[in-house]
Amino acid sequence: MSPVPPRPRPIEAAMVLAAGRGTRMRPLTERMPKALVRVAGHTLVDRALDRVAAAGIARAVVNIHHFAPMLAAHLAGRAGPPAIALSDETEALLETGGGVRRALPLLGPAPFLVLNADAVFAGPDPLGPLLAAWDPARMDALMLLVPRSATRGYTRPGDFLLSAEGAVPERRGARETAPLVYSGAQVLAPGALDGTPEGAFSLNPVWDRLIDAGRLAAVTYPGLWADVGTPAGIAEAEAALAEAEAGGPPV
Numbered sequence: 001m002s003p004v005p006p007r008p009r010p011i012e013a014a015m016v017l018a019a020g021r022g023t024r025m026r027p028l029t030e031r032m033p034k035a036l037v038r039v040a041g042h043t044l045v046d047r048a049l050d051r052v053a054a055a056g057i058a059r060a061v062v063n064i065h066h067f068a069p070m071l072a073a074h075l076a077g078r079a080g081p082p083a084i085a086l087s088d089e090t091e092a093l094l095e096t097g098g099g100v101r102r103a104l105p106l107l108g109p110a111p112f113l114v115l116n117a118d119a120v121f122a123g124p125d126p127l128g129p130l131l132a133a134w135d136p137a138r139m140d141a142l143m144l145l146v147p148r149s150a151t152r153g154y155t156r157p158g159d160f161l162l163s164a165e166g167a168v169p170e171r172r173g174a175r176e177t178a179p180l181v182y183s184g185a186q187v188l189a190p191g192a193l194d195g196t197p198e199g200a201f202s203l204n205p206v207w208d209r210l211i212d213a214g215r216l217a218a219v220t221y222p223g224l225w226a227d228v229g230t231p232a233g234i235a236e237a238e239a240a241l242a243e244a245e246a247g248g249p250p251v
Contacts, residue, residue, distance in 0.1 A: 011131050011187060012059060014052045014082065014113040015103055017096060018045050019065035019089045024229045033067040035117045036074060039228060039237045045071070046078065048117045053081040055127040057113060061106045063087040063099045097201040101193050109190060111136060116184030120237040122152075122244035123223020126185060133219045140192040140215040141207065143169065145180040152226040153236030154181060162218060169211065169218045180218075183225050 022034030029037075035045035042050075045062065052060050060082040064071050068090045075084050087103040094102055100114060111134065113127065130144045148158050158178030160169040172178035192206055192215075210216035224244055226237035 011055075011057055011111060011113050011134065013107045013110070014055075014057045014060045014115060015087075015100055015107060016045065016048045016052065016060055016062045016115050016117050017099060017184075018048075018071065018117040019063040019093060019099055020118075021066045021093065025231060028231060029066065031067075033064075033071045035062075035071055036067075037228070037234065039120055039226075039234055040241050043074070044117045044120070044228060045075070047120060048115050049078070049082060049084070051115065051121070051127055052113065054125065055113070055131060057082055059083050059085070061085045061087050061103045062117075063089050063094075063103060065089040065093045093200065095200045095202050097193070097196060097203040097206055098199055100188065100203065101196055101198070101201075104190055104193065107190070111187055111189045114186050114188050118228045119184030120226040120228055120240065121183070121221065121223060122226065122237070122240040124221075126183070126221050126223070129221075130185060130187060130219055133217075134187045135217075136189060138215075139210075139217040140189040140213075141210050141217070142187045143207075143216070143218045144183045144185040144221050145169070145218050146183045146221045146225040148177070148179055148181055150221070150224050151181055152224060152240040153230070153233035154225075154227040156181075160218065162220075167217050167219070168214070169207075169216055171208075171211070180220065181225070183221055 018035035022029035025034045036043045085106045134142050159182045160180045161178050224240040226240045227233055228237050
């Protein structure tokens with residue numbers, strides 16, 4: 001009888017990306033970090049951390065840069081899980097890849113969740129299916145994608161297509177549009193960042209390397225998703241939340 005492969009360990013840590021300057025969110029971000037902008041009465045960072053807690057993840061790392069003391073004070077006053085550690089980027093903003101790389105000692109050696117603070121999901125739980133689909137034997141990153149038709153406040157041409165098998169992402173490339181958008185949520189193995197430089201860099205080159213190696217996978221989100229990148233995006237996100245609460249279809 002063939003040995004039964006070990007089940008993947010549960011994801012125990014999360015990184016919430018909250019350090020950006022939020023230039024598209026001005027004038028609000030002239031007096032606060034974007035992570036403290038409120039959508040339907042709750043700050044973006046609290047929405048993200050509440051998602052982490054609901055997924056049963058006990059620890060979270062939040063990176064800080066723009067209005068760092070204000071965001072740190074807010075997080076210090078937060079009650080309940082997850083336990084929060086801060087990754088300080090006040091000296092220099094490190095972008096997505098550099099921010100995650102800086103936080104690796106706080107996140108630990110096991111795979112972890114990465115979640116953008118400005119991603120608002122409306123409808124079913126987005127993280128449970130993502131975590132359930134994680135398989136470190138087959139992938140080093142697993143991203144959550146959302147159909148462009150189910151986005152709100154999103155104006156760009158889309159990011160990915162999926163293979164015929166339905167799980168392997170392909171870049172938009174020279175196509176005018178792509179049907180799927182990266183939602184800002186993914187599971188990432190620390191080894192995916194092996195060989196990356198210190199300092200600021202995007203996660204995009206990491207994804208490209210994983211695509212070439214056949215180690216990037218994806219699942220799709222069946223609800224609504226809002227890009228809260230501008231003041232207008234706040235209203236779009238609140239409308240999406242109201243639509244989902246009313247049982248509207250994610251079309």
